[in-house]
Amino acid sequence: MVGIVAGMAMHEPTFFILTALAEGPQHGYGVMQTVARLSGDRVTLRAGTLYAALDRLTTEGLLTVDREEALQGRLRRYYRLTDAGSAALGAEVVRMRSAASMAAARLRTHGGFALAAGGATLAASGLALAAGGAA
Amino acid sequence: MVGIVAGMAMHEPTFFILTALAEGPQHGYGVMQTVARLSGDRVTLRAGTLYAALDRLTTEGLLTVDREEALQGRLRRYYRLTDAGSAALGAEVVRMRSAASMAAARLRTHGGFALAAGGATLAASGLALAAGGAA
DNA sequence: GCCACTATACCGACCATCGGTATATACAAA
DNA sequence: TTTGTATATACCGATGGTCGGTATAGTGGC
Numbered sequence: 001m002v003g004i005v006a007g008m009a010m011h012e013p014t015f016f017i018l019t020a021l022a023e024g025p026q027h028g029y030g031v032m033q034t035v036a037r038l039s040g041d042r043v044t045l046r047a048g049t050l051y052a053a054l055d056r057l058t059t060e061g062l063l064t065v066d067r068e069e070a071l072q073g074r075l076r077r078y079y080r081l082t083d084a085g086s087a088a089l090g091a092e093v094v095r096m097r098s099a100a101s102m103a104a105a106r107l108r109t110h111g112g113f114a115l116a117a118g119g120a121t122l123a124a125s126g127l128a129l130a131a132g133g134a135a
Numbered sequence: 136m137v138g139i140v141a142g143m144a145m146h147e148p149t150f151f152i153l154t155a156l157a158e159g160p161q162h163g164y165g166v167m168q169t170v171a172r173l174s175g176d177r178v179t180l181r182a183g184t185l186y187a188a189l190d191r192l193t194t195e196g197l198l199t200v201d202r203e204e205a206l207q208g209r210l211r212r213y214y215r216l217t218d219a220g221s222a223a224l225g226a227e228v229v230r231m232r233s234a235a236s237m238a239a240a241r242l243r244t245h246g247g248f249a250l251a252a253g254g255a256t257l258a259a260s261g262l263a264l265a266a267g268g269a270a
Numbered sequence: 271g272c273c274a275c276t277a278t279a280c281c282g283a284c285c286a287t288c289g290g291t292a293t294a295t296a297c298a299a300a
Numbered sequence: 301t302t303t304g305t306a307t308a309t310a311c312c313g314a315t316g317g318t319c320g321g322t323a324t325a326g327t328g329g330c
Contacts, residue, residue: 009146009147011144011146011286011287012144012234012287013286013287014286014287015234015238016234018238019234019237019238019241020241022238022241022242022244023241023244027308027309028308028309028310029306029307029308029309032308038237045287046287046288046289046290047289047290047291047308047309047310047311048287048288048289048290048291048310048311048312049286049287049288049289050309051309051310051311052286052287052310052311053286053287055310056286074294074295074296074307074308074309075308075309076307076308076309077308077309086242089238089242090239090242092238093235093238093239093242096231096232096234096235097231097232097235099147099150099151099154099231100227100228100231100232100235102154102173103150103153103154103157103224103227103228104225104228106154106155106157106158107157107221107224107225107228109157109158146317146318147318148317148318149317149318162277162278163277163278163279164276164277164278167277180318181318181319181320181321182277182278182279182280182320182321182322183279183280183281183318183319183320183321184317184318184319184320185278186278186279186280187279187280187317187318188317188318190279191316191317209276209277209278209325209326209327210277210278211276211277211278212277212278271330272329272330273328273329273330274327274328274329274330275326275327275328275329276325276326276327276328277324277325277326278323278324278325279322279323279324280321280322280323280324281320281321281322281323282319282320282321282322283318283319283320283321284317284318284319284320285316285317285318285319286315286316286317286318287314287315287316287317288313288314288315288316289312289313289314289315290311290312290313290314291310291311291312291313292309292310292311292312293308293309293310293311294307294308294309295306295307295308296305296306296307297304297305297306297307298303298304298305298306299302299303299304299305300301300302300303300304
């Protein structure tokens with residue numbers, strides 16, 4: 001079973017969990033807060049989603065347990081990205097960018113519609129991303 | 136004034152169906168082929184996924200039936216994006232780009248892993264890792 | 271006659287996510 | 301004191317989009 005990467009797109013909560021951990025190890029509850037912050041409170045992970053995903057991603061080899069701290073009897077389990085996890089997140093970034101530019105191009109040819117409300121911002125971010133990728 | 140979708144991320148097949156229709160009306164089977172072509176055969180829609188999605192998106196107001204052609208007794212139902220559908224796809228493009236740049240930035244600060252090497256190399260390494268992990 | 275292609279459509283199964291709940295500790299407010 | 305909120309992990313049933321397969325039906329090739 002490949003599944004892990006192979007081009008299969010990941011769901012948004014999964015993507016945000018990996019993104020939250022990309023900067024360094026964090027424990028579950030910290031991931032929950034980071035994801036909320038990163039997404040501007042748009043994605044608020046449920047406990048069920050979070051811990052199920054952490055277990056699943058660990059099994060898949062994208063995450064690993066960094067360390068466990070016993071804080072006043074409460075357990076704090078820190079997770080971090082494995083190399084495979086970084087690669088998977090990186091591949092997802094590439095996939096998202098290519099899909100986004102494909103859709104944007106087709107929306108443009110369609111005519112009338114020009115990327116609602118975010119035209120300038122979108123173009124700017126696109127150029128910035130292109131520059132970053134090329135550097 | 137995006138608003139319509141409220142930020143909920145769509146799944147990849149749904150995204151590709153909207154993208155396929157962004158250039159102009161197509162019938163179901165045509166969408167299936169366009170999606171396969173756009174994704175380089177990575178996303179091959181199953182009949183169940185396709186027609187269920189077309190129905191669902193029509194109910195949600197993102198698609199509408201453009202026309203129906205009776206071709207030698209066979210029905211050809213053409214769908215097209217509504218304004219809401221174009222807006223939803225545009226919003227999704229913005230969301231994907233912002234999420235991608237966020238993840239890329241965090242991967243960079245992490246140090247070890249850099250996107251600088253380029254998309255193709257990155258994708259290749261991801262696939263290589265997947266193949267290795269399968270063993 | 272059989273198979274592949276076009277074309278729409280239904281069905282059961284899978285699984286990630288959602289929403290809720292349970293557990294336990296600490297600290298602040300009523 | 302009791303309640304409520306925040307931290308922190310974890311289980312449970314329900315939902316829903318996708319997957320994989322199948323049904324139907326006409327066309328064209330071998």
